[in-house]
Amino acid sequence: xxxxxxxxxxxxxxxxxxxxxxxxxxxINSTWGTVCDYKWDMLDANAVCKxxxxxxxxxxxxxxxxxxxxxxxxxxxxxxxxxxxxxxxxVQNSYLTRILPSYCSRGHSQxxxxxxxxxxxxxxxxxxxxxxxxxxxxxxxYNNTWGTVCPFNGWDIRDAHxxCKxxxxxxxxxxxxxxxxxxxxxxxxx
Numbered sequence: 001x002x003x004x005x006x007x008x009x010x011x012x013x014x015x016x017x018x019x020x021x022x023x024x025x026x027x028i029n030s031t032w033g034t035v036c037d038y039k040w041d042m043l044d045a046n047a048v049c050k051x052x053x054x055x056x057x058x059x060x061x062x063x064x065x066x067x068x069x070x071x072x073x074x075x076x077x078x079x080x081x082x083x084x085x086x087x088x089x090x091v092q093n094s095y096l097t098r099i100l101p102s103y104c105s106r107g108h109s110q111x112x113x114x115x116x117x118x119x120x121x122x123x124x125x126x127x128x129x130x131x132x133x134x135x136x137x138x139x140x141x142y143n144n145t146w147g148t149v150c151p152f153n154g155w156d157i158r159d160a161h162x163x164c165k166x167x168x169x170x171x172x173x174x175x176x177x178x179x180x181x182x183x184x185x186x187x188x189x190x
Contacts, residue, residue, distance in 0.1 A: 020118050026074050034112070038077050038110065044079070
């Protein structure tokens, strides 16, 4: 089934507790269907949230976090960039054939979802103390002050991925111990 040439996909969120969260569903050929979470990430979630009029994404969910949908699995392998604000711009050519990879053909157990921000997201982050621009201690600008992130509250590679994406990188390669990049003179942000 050919993918429609439209300026934007009609998109909705279903199954959330608030209108700003839920399973992502798109309308194609007059039929609502879901999005497979294969390669689903915060950049994709941001595009969905912006399409729907929100400020951005707080979370990109997977594994049918907001329940399993019904109907076809319309999209997978969505690859949005930092500047994308329309899901149609992120759709890869693989959708045109409607051949789903085995990961996405298990029904709706891999439906993607989002949690969108209803208020402006104004968080500034930077890396300090590294020997190259893409490495360093994570610092967050809060209350007119740069501060560090406490690494003892479960900081892991997933957190590092979010910071890297906020800074325009594709993903984090690794995380380091708490003082690997030195101690900041700033305050700690929790």
